[in-house]
Amino acid sequence: MERVSLHWVEGVAVVTLNRPDKMNAVDFTMIDAVIAAAERLAAEPGLRAVVLTGAGRAFCAGLDVANFAALAVGDPEALIAPRSHGDANRFQQFSLCWRALPVPVIAALHGVAFGAGLQLAAGADIRIAAPGTRLAVMEMKWGLIPDMGGMVTLPELLCADVLRRMTYTAEELPAEEALRLGLVTELAEDPLARAMALAQAIAGRSPSAIRAAKRLVTAAYTAPAAEVLAMESREQIDLIGKPDQMAVIAANMARRAPTFG
Known part of the structure; x- marks a missing residue:
């Protein structure tokens, strides 16, 4: 079974983690499939937005436990140390690729979003959760620390003391x-x-304008004030008077939906 499925709805790409029998637990194959999906979408000129979701009863239960054995008996440095995607390694790119995508990404959460799943969701622009969904920085349960981009994205969402508590304890939070x-x-x-x-x-x-807004909001959290x-x-x-803005003005004046080229 393909680890990730992709379908389109009028300019919106729906990316589904597709390992429902394992609650979409993340293995190395899924990591590569998620990155490949993001890279494919980044090259789509008609892309307007992305929705991330999970098949079955959970968004993502975290890293597949079987992968821990592969890491333990192998050479962790050879797997983790190389920077394969700019500043990030393969595991970090799993979540950061959605931040790098030029359009908004919305994560739809249900069941659980644990560990790698929570870090994936944190890479999205917006997170919408079903009541009762459980979320956790789960790595400490396995004697590890979050290392899939979460320490870039989670500090933008949480106060430092809350992030520390979640990281140190692996406690679950209800939605x-x-x-x-x-x-x-x-x-x-x-x-x-x-x-x-x-x-x-x-x-x-x-x-x-949407793409410009995503670039600007991203910079607002990382760049000095003068740069922002x-x-x-x-x-x-770059927006004023250009075709997209003129289409919006014409549509507003005519009280209709805009049509973009």
Whole structure:
């Protein structure tokens, strides 16, 4: 079975972790499949938004326990140390590839999002969870630390003391608590339906403005203030009066949905 499935709904790519018999536990094959899906989507000019979800009863239960044995008997340094994707290794790229994608990514969470699954979700722009979903930085349960990009993305979502507590204890949080803490964006009885509705709303906006907005928001969390301010100006200059903006203005004046080239 393919570890990841991909289908399209009017400019929205739905990427599904497809190992339901294992609660979408992450093995090396799935890591490579997720990265390949993101790389394929990055080259799609018609892409407007992405929804990440999991088949079956969970979003993702974390790293497949069988992989721990492979790591323990092999050479961890040979697997982990090489920087295969810019600043990141293969495992980190599993989650960071979604941050690098030029369009918004929405994760629809249900069941559990543990360990690698939580780090994958943290790489998305928005997280929508079903009530009762359980989330955890689970690595300490196995005597490990989170190393799949989570220490880049999670500090943007959580206060330092909360992230420390979750990392040190491997405690599980219900989605309701995760919402209060900022780890989850919103709750929905049907998170996939809500994620699709939100993605389709985004897909109806100016594609160039949406991509500019993602670049700008990403920089806002990582770059010095002077760079962010200059970037605001550059991005705006590149939008004003261009075809996408003119299509929005014409549509607003005519009180209809815009049509983009």
